[in-house]
Each structure stands twice: as C-alpha cells, then as structure tokens.
Amino acid sequence: MNAVAADPLLAIRDLKVHFSTDDGMVRAVDGVNIEVGRGETVCVVGESGCGKTVTAMTVLKLIAMPPGRIAGGQILWQGRDLVPLKTEAMRSIRAKEIAIVFQEPMTSLNPVYTVGDQIAEVVRQQEKLGKRAAMDRAIEMLRLVHIPNPQRRVHDYPHQFSGGMRQRVMIAMALSCNPKLLIADEPTTALDVTIQAQILDLLAEMKERLGMAVMLITHAMGVVAEVAQRVVVMYAGKVVEEAPVRELFGNPRHPYTQGLIRSIPRLDLAATEHHRLEAIPGTVPSLLNPPPGCRFAARCRYATDECRAAEPPLREVAPGHKAACIL
Amino acid sequence: MFQYLIRRLLIAIPSLLGISVILFTVLALAPGDPFEELATNPAIPPEVRANLRASLGMDDPIHLRYVAWLTSMLRGEWGFSFVSRIPVDQLILQRLPTTIIVIGASQVLALAIAMPVGVYAATRPYSLFDKVANTLAFVGFSLPTFFTGLLLIMLFSIQLGWLPFVFRTDIEATGWRWWWEMFRQSIMPIMVLGLFQGAAWTRFVRSAVLDVIRLDHVTTARSKGLPESVITLKHVVRNAMIPVVTLVALQMPVVFGGAIVTEQIFRVPGIGSLLISAILANDTPVIMAVTFVFATLVIFFNLLADILYGWLDPRISYR
Numbered sequence: 001m002n003a004v005a006a007d008p009l010l011a012i013r014d015l016k017v018h019f020s021t022d023d024g025m026v027r028a029v030d031g032v033n034i035e036v037g038r039g040e041t042v043c044v045v046g047e048s049g050c051g052k053t054v055t056a057m058t059v060l061k062l063i064a065m066p067p068g069r070i071a072g073g074q075i076l077w078q079g080r081d082l083v084p085l086k087t088e089a090m091r092s093i094r095a096k097e098i099a100i101v102f103q104e105p106m107t108s109l110n111p112v113y114t115v116g117d118q119i120a121e122v123v124r125q126q127e128k129l130g131k132r133a134a135m136d137r138a139i140e141m142l143r144l145v146h147i148p149n150p151q152r153r154v155h156d157y158p159h160q161f162s163g164g165m166r167q168r169v170m171i172a173m174a175l176s177c178n179p180k181l182l183i184a185d186e187p188t189t190a191l192d193v194t195i196q197a198q199i200l201d202l203l204a205e206m207k208e209r210l211g212m213a214v215m216l217i218t219h220a221m222g223v224v225a226e227v228a229q230r231v232v233v234m235y236a237g238k239v240v241e242e243a244p245v246r247e248l249f250g251n252p253r254h255p256y257t258q259g260l261i262r263s264i265p266r267l268d269l270a271a272t273e274h275h276r277l278e279a280i281p282g283t284v285p286s287l288l289n290p291p292p293g294c295r296f297a298a299r300c301r302y303a304t305d306e307c308r309a310a311e312p313p314l315r316e317v318a319p320g321h322k323a324a325c326i327l
Numbered sequence: 328m329f330q331y332l333i334r335r336l337l338i339a340i341p342s343l344l345g346i347s348v349i350l351f352t353v354l355a356l357a358p359g360d361p362f363e364e365l366a367t368n369p370a371i372p373p374e375v376r377a378n379l380r381a382s383l384g385m386d387d388p389i390h391l392r393y394v395a396w397l398t399s400m401l402r403g404e405w406g407f408s409f410v411s412r413i414p415v416d417q418l419i420l421q422r423l424p425t426t427i428i429v430i431g432a433s434q435v436l437a438l439a440i441a442m443p444v445g446v447y448a449a450t451r452p453y454s455l456f457d458k459v460a461n462t463l464a465f466v467g468f469s470l471p472t473f474f475t476g477l478l479l480i481m482l483f484s485i486q487l488g489w490l491p492f493v494f495r496t497d498i499e500a501t502g503w504r505w506w507w508e509m510f511r512q513s514i515m516p517i518m519v520l521g522l523f524q525g526a527a528w529t530r531f532v533r534s535a536v537l538d539v540i541r542l543d544h545v546t547t548a549r550s551k552g553l554p555e556s557v558i559t560l561k562h563v564v565r566n567a568m569i570p571v572v573t574l575v576a577l578q579m580p581v582v583f584g585g586a587i588v589t590e591q592i593f594r595v596p597g598i599g600s601l602l603i604s605a606i607l608a609n610d611t612p613v614i615m616a617v618t619f620v621f622a623t624l625v626i627f628f629n630l631l632a633d634i635l636y637g638w639l640d641p642r643i644s645y646r
Contacts, residue, residue: 060550062546062549062550087555090552091552091553091554092552093552094549094550094551094552095550095551095552096552099550100550102543102546102547104543107542107543107544108543108544108546108547109544109547110544110547110548110562110566111544111566111640111641111642112565112566112569112639112640112641121551121553122551122552125551125552125553125557126551126552157641157642159641159642170547173547173551
C-alpha cells in the first residue's frame with residue numbers, strides 16, 4: 001500500500017542547499033529525496049535545525065539567495081524541474097500550484113492591510129480577477145476555513161484576529177487559488193494545544209474538500225500519527241527513514257526514529273507508573289563540518305565503529321520502507 | 328477620532344501658555360536693552376530715554392508686562408518692532424514666502440533624493456550602489472551646511488561665476504526674467520540644505536526599509552507570486568513609511584522656522600535671518616513673536632505626525 005506512484009506530483013531529487021556564512025559553508029540540505037503523490041499527505045519530521053524548513057522553502061525558492069544556494073539536485077514539479085526556473089516563471093507556480101503556510105501566524109500577515117485585501121491580492125495576481133470578484137472570493141475562503149462573520153471580518157486587520165484565527169486566514173489565503181500542493185511549515189507550532197488540534201482538523205477537512213496534496217513539516221510525532229499517510233524522517237540535512245505511517249510507528253528501523261517515537265509524552269504511563277519521558281541525548285551536529293560516517297552515530301546507543309567510518313545509504317528494508325542504518 | 332483631535336487641541340492650550348511664559352520670562356531676564364544706542368548718544372538726554380521706556384511699559388513688573396502681551400496677542404495684535412516700527416505680523420508675513428519657497432524646496436529635494444536612494448540601497452544591501460550611497464550619505468551629513476555653503480559659493484560664484492551668492496529681493500527684471508533670476512539665486516541655498524537633509528534621511532529610509540524587508544510577511548508576499556516591484560512598494564516601502572513620515576512631519580516646523588545658518592550665509596531674507604537680526608538688536612516683540620510662532624508650529628506638526636501615524640498604521644487607535 002501507499003507505494004509512491006510512478007508519476008509523483010512533486011519529486012525532490014538529491015537536493016543540496018548550501019548557505020555561506022562567516023564561518024564557512026553550511027550544508028543545510030544534503031542530498032534529500034522526497035516524493036509527494038497527488039492527493040497524498042506526507043509528513044517531514046525531525047528536530048529543529050535538521051533542514052526541514054529549508055527543504056520546504058526551497059521548493060518554492062523562497063530561501064534568501066544569497067547567502068543560500070541550490071548546490072545540486074532537482075525539484076521536479078509534475079515532471080518539470082523548478083531549479084533552473086527564473087523568478088518570473090517561478091511566480092506563476094507560487095500560490096497557484098504550490099502554496100505554503102508558515103509557522104508564525106502572528107507575523108506572516110502584513111499588519112497594514114486588511115485580511116480581505118491580502119487574500120484578494122493573491123487571487124487578483126494569479127487568476128486576474130477584478131476587485132469585486134476577488135473580495136467575494138476572499139469572503140468565500142474565510143467562510144470555508146470557518147471564520148465566523150466573514151463578510152464583516154474580511155475588513156478587519158490581522159491584529160484584530162487571534163493566533164489560531166490568523167492561521168486560518170493564512171490557510172484561506174494559501175488555498176484561495178486551488179493549489180495542487182499545500183506545504184504547511186509547522187503550522188501549529190506557535191499555537192495553543194487546543195487550537196493546534198483545530199488547525200490540524202481544518203487542514204484535513206480542506207484536503208478532503210479540495211483534494212490537494214499536503215506536505216506537512218513538523219517536529220511533533222503526535223501530529224504525524226494523526227495526519228500523515230507517509231512519513232519522511234530527516235536528520236542533519238538528510239533523510240534517514242521513510243515509510244508509510246503505520247509501518248513507521250509499528251516498525252521503526254532507524255534509532256533516531258525510535259528515539260523520536262519514545263519521546264512522545266504519554267499520559268497513561270506518566271500517570272500510573274513512575275515513568276520518565278525519554279529524550280534523545282545530545283543535539284543535532286553542526287552542519288558546518290558534519291562528522292564522517294552516520295551523522296547520528298554520536299547520539300546513537302547502538303553505534304559501532306562501522307557506523308562512524310562510512311555513511312550508511314538509504315536502502316529499502318521492506319516494501320515502501322527505507323532506512324539509512326546498517327542495523 | 329474627532330474627539331481625540333479636540334482633546335489634543337485643548338491640551339495644546341496650556342502647553343502654549345507655558346511656552347509663552349517661559350519665553351517671555353527668559354527674554355525679560357536677558358541682558359540688553361533696545362535703547363542701548365540712545366544711551367551712548369550724547370544728544371539724547373537720559374530723561375528722554377526713560378520716557379521712551381515708560382511709554383512702552385518696559386519698567387513695569389514682569390507679570391504685568393506678560394498679561395499685557397497676552398491680552399493684545401489674543402486680540403490679534405502682535406505689537407511692532409522696536410527697531411523698524413513695522414508691525415510684527417507684517418514683518419513675518421514679508422519674510423515667510425521666501426523661507427517657505429527656499430526651505431520648502433530644499434525639503435522636497437531632500438525627500439526626492441532620500442526616498443528612491445534609500446529604498447534602492449536597502450533592497451540591495453552591501454551592493455556597490457549601497458556602499459557608494461552610504462558613503463556619500465555619511466559624508467553629506469557630516470559636513471555642516473556653513474561649510475558646504477561656502478564651498479559652493481567658492482566654486483559656482485567665485486571660480487565659475489555662474490550663480491549669484493547674495494540673495495536679492497530687489498531684482499529689477501520682470502516676467503520670466505524675474506523668475507529666472509529667482510531660480511538662479513535659490514539654487515545654492517536649496518542644494519546646501521536639501522543635500523544635507525537628504526543625506527540624513529537617506530540613511531533613515533534605508534534602515535527603515537531594511538527593518539521591514541526581513542519580516543515574515545514579506546516572505547508571505549513572495550510566496551503569493553507577486554512581482555518583486557509590487558512586493559517592494561506595497562509590502563516593504565508602505566510599512567517602512569510609518570517611521571519615515573513621522574520623522575518628516577516632525578521636521579516640518581524647520582521649514583517655517585528657517586535655516587538660520589544657511590540663510591545667513593546666502594543672505595536669504597527669511598524668518599531665520601529676521602530672528603538673528605532681532606536677537607542682535609534686542610528687538611523683543613519680534614523675537615517673542617517668531618519663537619512663539621515656531622513653538623505653535625512644533626505643537627501643530629506633532630499632532631499632525633500622530634494623526635498620520637495612526638492613518639498609516641491601523642494598529643494604532645485614537646482614544
């Protein structure tokens with residue numbers, strides 16, 4: 001089940017993104033392969049600083065270049081490589097084909113325009129609608145994401161909305177041109193837990209209604225379990241494991257994935273037994289000078305000399321399940 | 328909004344009264360006497376001088392003099408100059424057009440330089456253009472106007488002989504020749520003030536734009552597929568204008584107050600030079616009137632800046 005279709009919507013092939021800093025070259029994304037099929041929900045998961053966001057931003061070429069640079073690889077969108085595309089051509093992809101929702105709803109909207117203006121702006125740009133029609137679309141979108149009183153709220157400014165409501169506005173804006181793929185970059189991280197669930201439900205509902213594919217970037221394994229069909233685990237700029245969601249939770253192969261799963265807080269255990277939440281010791285290595293061999297070796301309880309000597313390749317361990325571990 | 332305006336205007340009354348008390352007291356306590364020259368003239372007996380002072384009420388206690396000044400001010404009588412005997416309001420109105428034209432034009436020039444250069448430099452930080460613009464701006468606002476003024480006079484009036492270096496109000500020509508002459512003699516003062524102000528504002532505009540350009544909502548705008556020019560103008564410059572407009576509005580009283588130093592160098596007969604000559608002659612009514620008008624303008628433009636600020640930034644509400 002869930003095997004990647006022969007003709008994926010988005011195929012990131014061996015993507016390398018480098019940032020030049022004062023201290024040297026940071027290899028933020030180092031040979032990443034991710035595929036997203038039509039209508040599929042793929043979760044990209046990993047700790048902070050492991051290249052998830054950079055990968056997502058690079059798909060739409062929203063990283064600052066310079067200092068950033070796509071050092072290699074392909075981003076195939078319906079078979080067409082986006083990497084060599086000029087800004088002009090890229091613009092017609094943004095919002096219309098691939099839309100993105102960011103982590104911080106508090107700062108992602110321009111404070112000096114009404115939310116209606118900001119939604120209408122995309123529609124006018126991408127679908128050449130008139131002012132009136134674009135505003136009507138904005139109201140319709142706000143209604144779609146369950147903002148009460150959309151006819152009135154459309155004239156409000158972002159500061160008049162709460163964080164969760166603003167994230168709904170962001171989702172409404174991202175979906176207003178019916179994209180085929182929605183990239184959601186930690187859309188719930190900045191929100192309260194109860195609001196997080198609402199936003200995830202909303203994303204699921206939108207996906208059901210509009211049928212777009214979703215690439216959800218997150219560091220919360222709980223979120224992954226709830227929404228994903230397929231999961232890509234990233235560590236230190238690389239993909240370390242990839243599997244359908246049941247397979248990943250049932251049979252995690254990479255010690256990093258196992259650690260992530262063990263670090264999910266469990267209410268049942270914590271309440272009954274004396275149970276400490278497990279954490280993965282150490283931190284993500286510097287991507288300035290990544291260690292040779294497996295990048296997780298320094299934090300891995302099973303690491304052997306072999307791990308430290310050569311980098312294990314990503315290989316298929318079961319149908320549709322790949323892991324980069326020699327064990 | 329309307330209520331806010333009324334309240335602010337009511338608050339302005341005590342501030343203006345306070346300012347006038349301070350100004351009046353300082354001027355009254357200041358040494359110097361408008362009839363000093365008479366004292367050194369042996370042809371005028373001291374009694375005449377004393378009578379003159381008495382007739383002008385100069386020997387009254389200070390609070391009586393202040394009340395007298397205030398009541399006549401409220402009646403719209405600004406008094407007359409001790410020196411020229413011309414009513415003060417007339418004297419100010421005579422000088423105002425020149426000041427507004429010369430200083431106003433220089434501020435417009437400053438904005439015309441600062442806005443495009445500042446924005447362009449900020450959108451390409453650390454590029455060659457940015458470095459050159461930054462360096463020139465730094466030089467421009469480090470050089471005082473009296474120095475650049477003299478430098479320009481040296482070059483364009485003395486070496487090249489292209490432009491006159493004394494501003495004249497008695498140009499005989501009429502029609503377009505008069506306009507031409509006015510234009511020629513205004514160029515240098517406008518340039519000196521405009522470039523100085525423009526240099527300072529360029530740096531301000533640049534940093535204001537740089538503050539906005541790295542904000543998240545600009546990335547959002549980019550993710551919408553908007554053209555770069557729309558992103559810069561609509562989502563960067565529009566937001567960066569909030570502090571810039573405030574700064575410019577607060578600077579506006581200067582336009583009316585005149586640039587004292589520059590007006591002196593080019594002999595521009597504006598408000599600034601009126602104030603200087605009045606101070607030198609101990610011409611209290613003129614000093615009082617000019618400084619008071621200036622104070623009123625400062626308060627007015629502060630209010631205007633606040634209103635503009637709220638208009639530009641919807642997050643600010645008037646209560």
